[in-house]
Amino acid sequence: MASKVVIVGGGVIGSSVAYFLRASDPGVQVTVIERDPTYARSSSALSAASIRQQFSTPLSVQMSLYGIEFLRSIGERLEVDGTQPSIDLHEGGYLFLATPAGVATLRENHALQTKLGADISLLDQASLQQRFGWLNTGDLAAGAFGETGEGWFDGYGLVQALRKKAQSLGARYVAAEVVGMTLDGPCVREVLTSNGEKHACDMLVNAAGAWSRNIARMLGIDIPVYARRRSIFNVSSPARLAACPLVIDPCGVYFRPEGRTYICGTSPSPDNDPDDLPLDQVDHTLFDDVIWPALAHRVPGFEALRVENCWSGYYEYNVLDQNAIIGAHPDVDNCLFANGFSGHGLQQGPATGRGVSELILHGRYTTLDLSTLGWQRVLENRPIVEKNVV
CATH class of the missing domain: 3.30.9.10 (D-Amino Acid Oxidase, subunit A, domain 2)
Structure with a gap:
């Protein structure tokens, strides 16, 4: 099990991973590197911020069913010092x-x-x-x-609630841009940031959203995820x-x-x-x-x-099939990807954060199995056909 986890990207995906990690195991050291702490250009803050179960693939439906369960209980889940956050969830359908x-x-x-x-x-x-x-x-x-179970909410509020809860649980947030990495064979040993810091890691999580392609390139990996306006x-x-x-x-x-x-x-x-x-x-x-x-x-x-x-x-747009890529790439031993949500990141963030934390802590999914969203389909050019892409 990794004791030092570095997460690149502090939006809804990265902050969800940080929250679930620290809530599940306070012994794991979690560092989140976010290039824009104002979230002025983040997909999480600029989206239409909605949630639905009306997908055509079982896993997408299941991820959003957990998503609405999470959003409904966000006040209790993400309470900090007696203050419960509100995201103005409106289940208008x-x-x-x-x-x-x-x-x-x-x-x-x-x-x-x-x-x-x-x-x-x-x-x-x-x-x-x-x-x-x-x-x-x-x-x-x-x-x-x-x-019921579908509607819209305050996306910026969700990101801030996850971030504040993760910080209250001990996650460290660093306002900087990742500029390089130190690799030892197939393993990432250090993440280098624009403020001159070096962050040692046992596990790296690429949750960089629309900028995930840049992070993947530092690992020698070509990810089919692009920033689409x-x-x-x-x-x-x-x-x-x-x-x-x-x-x-x-x-x-x-x-x-x-x-x-x-x-x-x-x-x-x-x-x-x-x-x-x-x-x-x-x-x-x-x-x-x-x-x-x-x-x-x-x-x-x-x-x-x-x-x-x-x-x-920006949509972090997966040009293969507009579905997320979650999990490990065979060429890097200690990096997990959570990218390419193509407009579904806010609603799938809670299920993704929980799932990625399970991979880090247990080496496998223990609740909802997200393995069909892994790299294998990408490497074999087997797109998942989702009929309800919006």
Whole structure:
């Protein structure tokens, strides 16, 4: 068992690993190296911060089922000195909409999700119109709605709560950038940081998010994870949508309430999704050409919209299959990876932190087996097919 663990990246993944390690074994020395302690450019703080069980692969459903259990009990779990954190969890549900062409997939996914314990209702066109009267259902055939266990929360608040709890348990956070590593054959012995420090380690965890590729390169490993910009728009409208969930249109555009306004977005087309685009350059063309027309079609009340604010954050995008890569690479003996969540990191963070801590402390998963997300599928070019990528 490793006695000195260095975690690169202090976002939701790295801080979750740090929390579970120190909570499980106070004897493990944990150092978290975070290049931006303000989290101003972190994916955790800039995301739409939501959670769902509506996936098409069993493990993703199970990870998010644990995620909602964790979020519901965050006050008790992450209490520090009598103060319980709040992340404003709002279980407003996800609503996946389908045209006739998508009904079979929606039904297949629904069967899997409910079998695993997710509280999802399958709604026909008439039921959609009855429950969500503000929707244009003319071209829809069905929808899947999360009655409980799905919704949105304060992502920045979650990161801060995990970080503060990990620190209270004895994890050390270092504000610096990793600039190099000392290797002894297939083992990492030291991590070198921009402040001139050297951090000895028995185990290294790469939880560097959108910058994980740089860390992997220092180990001589090529990881198929790239920083892909995703723009989010906060809009106001005279429309008041009663009981509005997070809605996923068949075209891929999403929207959800944010107080008295709404946030919305979509992924750009594959031919217009390069790596490492500047975060301070929001893709307004995507809003004008794709998002707004889709919103106005789906919700007639959204024909009148005004952009109040907008920002961009990075997906740590796994180009192989948009699923996380969790576990060891065969070329390095003492490094665990937790990268490539492709927009699912906040909701899968608790299950990932617990799982990675189990690998460090026990050499195996003792709760939820995450091994299908390991490196083997990457090295063998066997992508996991997830149908509900958002």
